[in-house]
Amino acid sequence: MSAEFSDAPAPRALSSVFYVYDVVREGDELVYYGEPLVDQRTLHQTAWPLFDERGYEVSIESRPGETVLVAEPARESGAAFPWTNVALAVLTVLTTLYAGTQWYHVDPLSLDVVRALPFVAAVMGVLGVHEFGHYLMSRYHDVDASLPYFIPIPFTPIGTLGAVIKMKGVMPDRKALFDIGVAGPVAGLVATIVVSAVGLLLPPISVPAAPAGTVSIAFGNPPLLRGIAWLLGQPLAYGDGLAVSPVVFGGWVGMFVTFLNLLPVGQLDGGHVMRAVFGPSYERVAPLVPGALFGLAGYVYFALDAPNGATVWLMWGVITSVFVFVGTAHPANEEPLDRKRLVVAGVTLLLGLLCFMPVPIRIVG
Incomplete structure (x- = not known):
């Protein structure tokens, strides 16, 4: 390992989750070639803190015939004028x-x-x-x-x-x-x-x-x-x-x-909150959200006779379907939330419901 990357984790630090048979410098990146010994999520959850504490960002990539860990020094944000x-x-x-x-x-x-x-x-x-x-x-x-x-x-x-x-x-x-x-x-x-x-x-x-x-x-x-x-x-x-x-x-x-x-799905704020509250199990529930919005669109169209309002929820049913397909964030550490955060989650979602209106927009005339 070159002097420039001498502070990066040694291959033996990954031995419980990733068998490393070669480490190669590729430009600004350090690539660990090897074989995963656990599933990808466990691998990432174990490797991330090892690299993070040494100032590196790490990602898992699939290359022809093998899996690699790619590490690069964390970049300072906000240096350039936005x-x-x-x-x-x-x-x-x-x-x-x-x-x-x-x-x-x-x-x-x-x-x-x-x-x-x-x-x-x-x-x-x-x-x-x-x-x-x-x-x-x-x-x-x-x-x-x-x-x-x-x-x-x-x-x-x-x-x-x-x-x-x-x-x-x-x-x-x-x-x-x-x-x-x-x-x-x-x-x-x-x-x-x-x-x-x-x-x-x-x-x-x-x-x-x-x-x-x-x-x-x-x-x-x-x-x-x-x-x-x-x-x-x-x-x-x-x-x-x-x-x-x-x-x-x-x-x-x-x-x-x-x-x-x-809305509790995908990369939306509600999706992040619910994923943090319930952990990986929530990912099995999130696909119900688009169906609920399509149902709301039908109710607004037929029961409330508001086609324009129904169009809003139909559109968001499609958008949230995409979010379900893309998925939500996967934190490196799955330790459950404390009681204080759970209370904040409940209050926030309740206030969110107070912002709901079945017919947000109606064409008049």
Whole structure:
């Protein structure tokens, strides 16, 4: 073994799970050729901490006729300026600003465009706080994660498809998987509640009368939003050419995103939480989620006569089917969660249910 890799685990350290017959340096990687003595999951769970404590990332690869362990020095994240993240965030500000002008009924090419800035702050705030919750907890557990990538989508009601972060490397244990998975929804819910309350306390806006025969979109109100409005003594709807501040819709977005992310399947936050709570056995239950969403779509279509609402759940039935196929994270250490985390899981999932609405979108007119 070369001096550059002298601090890497010696082959004998792997003898209980992997018979090593050769170690070769290939560029920046150290490749252990050998024969696995256990199943791949056990091999990874045993090898990962040996490499991690020495500052290496390790993966298992299948090559023609053999299995290899590939180790490379862990890279420091965040060294380069995140130009892509910044550029996407700026573009998303512009697309949400344009969407906001439609809610405030102002000319997007006039100085009145500044009236839509509270809408931009509300939408990007709830989405950004959600993703930064994941990011900060990833850094806490030394899991390599990117800054949030916002997704600008022009000419839509909110101007964005949300935001995501990318994580690389191995999830060390179920505690880290849980903490990272639950941090986004918890942080996002706090931001959502604040944004909703602020929006409800803002004065209503004037809206022009819609021409006869105009098709409009109506959004359902989840129990959490109705509860906040009740506590504040504020209406969720006005008459006589008035409407609630569009900032409230920013809160609605946060609630809908929270519910979708807490669907207990695959790489969604809910999938991470449930996998951390129940361990590998949950992977046998996750395939039931798409079927439940297809059933919900049928109920909304036939019983509630809301084809557009049914389309939302039909689409998410397809999306979660893909997540089931891809699978969930596999932490290196399967030690069960402590009681405190189990309580947090229960409370978070309950709050997620308060964000559910059978018919999130309905076409009116």
